[in-house]
Amino acid sequence: MRHVGFSSGAIAYGDFMGALATLRDTRFQCLELSALRISELDPLIDALPHLDLSAYSYISFHAPSSFSKDEEAWVADKLYADVPKNWPIVIHPDTIFEFKHWSRFGERLAIENMDRRKPIGRTACELQQIFDILPSASLCFDIGHARQCDASMTEAFLILSEFSKRLVQVHISEVNSASQHDAISHGAKLAFQQVAGLIPEWVPIIIESRVRSAQIPDEAVRAIEALTPVHAQ
Amino acid sequence: MKSLEILENRTGSDWTNLRAARLTSDRERVELTEALDAFSNADTSIVVVGSMARQEFTPGSDVDWTLLLDGISRPQDDQLARDIRQVLEAIKKKQPGREGVFGTLVSSHDLIHRIGGEADTNANTTRRILLLLESIAIGRPDAHNRVLNNLLYRYLEEDRGLWFGSNQSKVPRFLFNDVSRYWRTMAVDFAYKQRSRPDGGFLLRNTKLRMSRKLLFLTGMLTCFDCHTRFDDQLARSEFYKTKPVQAVIDRLRSVLSQPPLEILALSLLAYNSFDDSIKKLFTAYDEFVGMLADDTLLPNGWTKREHLDRLAVEQTEGDTVASEARDISHRFRDAIGELFLTKDTELGRLTLEYGVF
Numbered sequence: 001m002r003h004v005g006f007s008s009g010a011i012a013y014g015d016f017m018g019a020l021a022t023l024r025d026t027r028f029q030c031l032e033l034s035a036l037r038i039s040e041l042d043p044l045i046d047a048l049p050h051l052d053l054s055a056y057s058y059i060s061f062h063a064p065s066s067f068s069k070d071e072e073a074w075v076a077d078k079l080y081a082d083v084p085k086n087w088p089i090v091i092h093p094d095t096i097f098e099f100k101h102w103s104r105f106g107e108r109l110a111i112e113n114m115d116r117r118k119p120i121g122r123t124a125c126e127l128q129q130i131f132d133i134l135p136s137a138s139l140c141f142d143i144g145h146a147r148q149c150d151a152s153m154t155e156a157f158l159i160l161s162e163f164s165k166r167l168v169q170v171h172i173s174e175v176n177s178a179s180q181h182d183a184i185s186h187g188a189k190l191a192f193q194q195v196a197g198l199i200p201e202w203v204p205i206i207i208e209s210r211v212r213s214a215q216i217p218d219e220a221v222r223a224i225e226a227l228t229p230v231h232a233q
Numbered sequence: 234m235k236s237l238e239i240l241e242n243r244t245g246s247d248w249t250n251l252r253a254a255r256l257t258s259d260r261e262r263v264e265l266t267e268a269l270d271a272f273s274n275a276d277t278s279i280v281v282v283g284s285m286a287r288q289e290f291t292p293g294s295d296v297d298w299t300l301l302l303d304g305i306s307r308p309q310d311d312q313l314a315r316d317i318r319q320v321l322e323a324i325k326k327k328q329p330g331r332e333g334v335f336g337t338l339v340s341s342h343d344l345i346h347r348i349g350g351e352a353d354t355n356a357n358t359t360r361r362i363l364l365l366l367e368s369i370a371i372g373r374p375d376a377h378n379r380v381l382n383n384l385l386y387r388y389l390e391e392d393r394g395l396w397f398g399s400n401q402s403k404v405p406r407f408l409f410n411d412v413s414r415y416w417r418t419m420a421v422d423f424a425y426k427q428r429s430r431p432d433g434g435f436l437l438r439n440t441k442l443r444m445s446r447k448l449l450f451l452t453g454m455l456t457c458f459d460c461h462t463r464f465d466d467q468l469a470r471s472e473f474y475k476t477k478p479v480q481a482v483i484d485r486l487r488s489v490l491s492q493p494p495l496e497i498l499a500l501s502l503l504a505y506n507s508f509d510d511s512i513k514k515l516f517t518a519y520d521e522f523v524g525m526l527a528d529d530t531l532l533p534n535g536w537t538k539r540e541h542l543d544r545l546a547v548e549q550t551e552g553d554t555v556a557s558e559a560r561d562i563s564h565r566f567r568d569a570i571g572e573l574f575l576t577k578d579t580e581l582g583r584l585t586l587e588y589g590v591f
Contacts, residue, residue, distance in 0.1 A: 116275050116375065117275070149375075149379070150378070150379050150382050150383075151379070151382075151383055151386075152379075152382035152383045152385070152386035152479075152480065152483060153386075153480055154382045154386070154480045154483045154484055154487070155382070156480070157480030157481060157483075157484065158480075158484060161481075177304065177305055194479065194480065195480065197476075
């Protein structure tokens, strides 16, 4: 059985309290707290000691997706010191200016594969260049990004095959041509199933689909179906 | 060109013309990359097929390019194609031929979804097979890579015989049949052009058909055979195919096809030391063919050999020394292929006889 949950940013963009309130009545075991905008970082970190997260057996933290070079050291210090040590910190590799700020995180840092707008981190080859510099880093595999980069799922296959030991969590959603995270379509489900067998059952699944509250249960079912391997027939 | 160089050394050969063509191809590619730097992006790739992609570029070669679109359609794309043509004219590159197959926009949709059936036009088949077997991206390769993966996905995913067939040979027939069909299409189009273009080009087209076009078919065939021959034994092969690993096969085929055709051929023949005489004959003939096209020495009529082949009327070929030289080269190439591939003594020969004829 897959362990699934949502990203707070997908449920309520920029409003982690609202997202947690929405998710309160669900029984998801996994959660990603998201501070995609740098302005969200301080409030979210300040609130961490006061949040009731006891329902979750797995929690990760998504670092801001954009910050300046001058802000980088501050962001890294903040994440390193104030986010619980057993939470993976998901980061977009294109946000990194200087790797020296991030090497100390070791396996806590989960590099996310990127969508096709980004200049790096999209393919297995490009990810390898990042892991060469951050050899202990983990992988947050965004299956929607991988499909957007290559609908044949060959790149997804290569990423999952080459970095299986680094895999710490999966992001799932439909990533459209404008690189927005939509609900998982039938086409995306068929594509995701092609490589689902390469994702072990224990790996936490974080849903990033931007859906309304009422759609949350159905989207979770779709995510589980999409990660059910197709068998040869 | 690792395998080709190994064979050159092993057979004591000197394939100077092939080496020179590789250098010329690399230089041309750099020049095109600089000139067309601004024309590709994540959704569009400039794709070049033909002699430059085969690393056989010679001074008289065309630059057969297309602007491959794999994203949202934009009205400006047509202007982009016209601008590419202008840039190539400005740097004095010979533009694609008159059929309109190249030098234009091509949508990934047609390439991927129109395989077979009424909608699969001659131009579409040509673009698709050349994209698969001999293409390079100038500038950003994103769209080129995606389309190649998706094309191979179609050929492989829909090939039930490959995954579930009782035949122990694992050759993707859908892909192989399309490559074979294209080879026959080129041969038929040769006859069509002989009729529709009585003004010339017969001998050059004929020589290319016997050499570079045949090489293309051969390497397409060998690429398909790689799906079978790369395993040490039948157990490893069965084990691999039983889970229908489409993406793993795509990755392997992409790796094979990332090399130019002569290298694919050389790699396939590396293990056949006992056939070195035939291997030498094959590549020496091809080296002479490329050398003939590159030779800028003027004949008594003021033409180069390439120009002579291009301009000689069909009724003048009998007794012509250049025509005779081209014919001799092509016969040695043909004979060497026969010695290597039409034999039951090798796995490649067995597969050729099993798949290449019926």
